[in-house]
Amino acid sequence: MARQIAPVICILVIGTAAAVLAGCASPTARFYTLSATTSTVAPASSLSLSVGPVSVPAAVDRPQMVVTLGPNQVSLQEFDRWASPLKDEISRTVAENLVALLRTPHVTQFPGSSSAEADYRVSIEVQRFDSTPGEAATLDAVWTLRRIKDGQSKTGRTSTREPVNQPGYDELAAAHSRALARLSQDIADAVQAPTTK
Template structure:
């Protein structure tokens, strides 16, 4: 009897260990600057080298979470427990836009943090993401309102960008790559506004 109980306990322990070994591990994803790699440099603002600050970005609460969120129906989304952003999505977008602008605006000094207390000497970019939707194997969509405040009190420029890319694969890596291209489209619209505003 004791032998049977011992064998059962060992079997359960082995089964538990095997289950733990087979548990999926989380993968972490990050948006990458993509504007220059797709379209080349868009040139620079004429005049002196400029500075650009990309302010903190806002995103919808639905996607403001560590997990990637995929739409699976008209009224249903799915949180991917094992596919997560490497940093908060709002920070991912802010960093990717800054990277894109640094490539699109030659010689510009682009940052995501204030260069000094009360600094107002450069362009300030604000982005409010209205939609950040993903469908595995289908499309990735980004819609955002943005504004560019030039230095020296010039008029604020604003716009709205809608970008949608096909997801070239059924995995989360392909979905994130499509969103990187969407963010690149957003960055190009902002870069165009900065160039058209001229330089101090």
């Protein structure tokens, strides 16, 4: 009888150990990107533009998504992360939007090798990049568009709050992408505005 019980006990011990080890396994990290969301029917253009530098608040300048819990509280989502540094995500997304909005392939990210020859350079200072799950993504950014040939510049501010109708961090990333589309449109409008003498 004792010989029959011993294998059963061994199986139970091994099964329990396996369950404990499985429970100790780290959760899998999920990675998110921002995406271009604009389209246009504007005529094709040969102008060139360099996007950057882009700065973001120190509180969100990290791999983890930072979500707002209340007026004075945020939380770092250790397993929900940006696929690349946030300032690079913003720069790339704005550049891709401007390719569509200005109908030119000559949009680069500063400090790219061809950015020195660009007709325009736009720098972006993001002052708010708030993520509230199930509620909204908020963007507040000051941007300066500078024409290289004569140094003429325009400064603008884009403030927008994009609603998030469903829970989940993919929904937040999509809302931030829509906010960056609004920023990109404001920059494109400034590029296409008549030049003042």
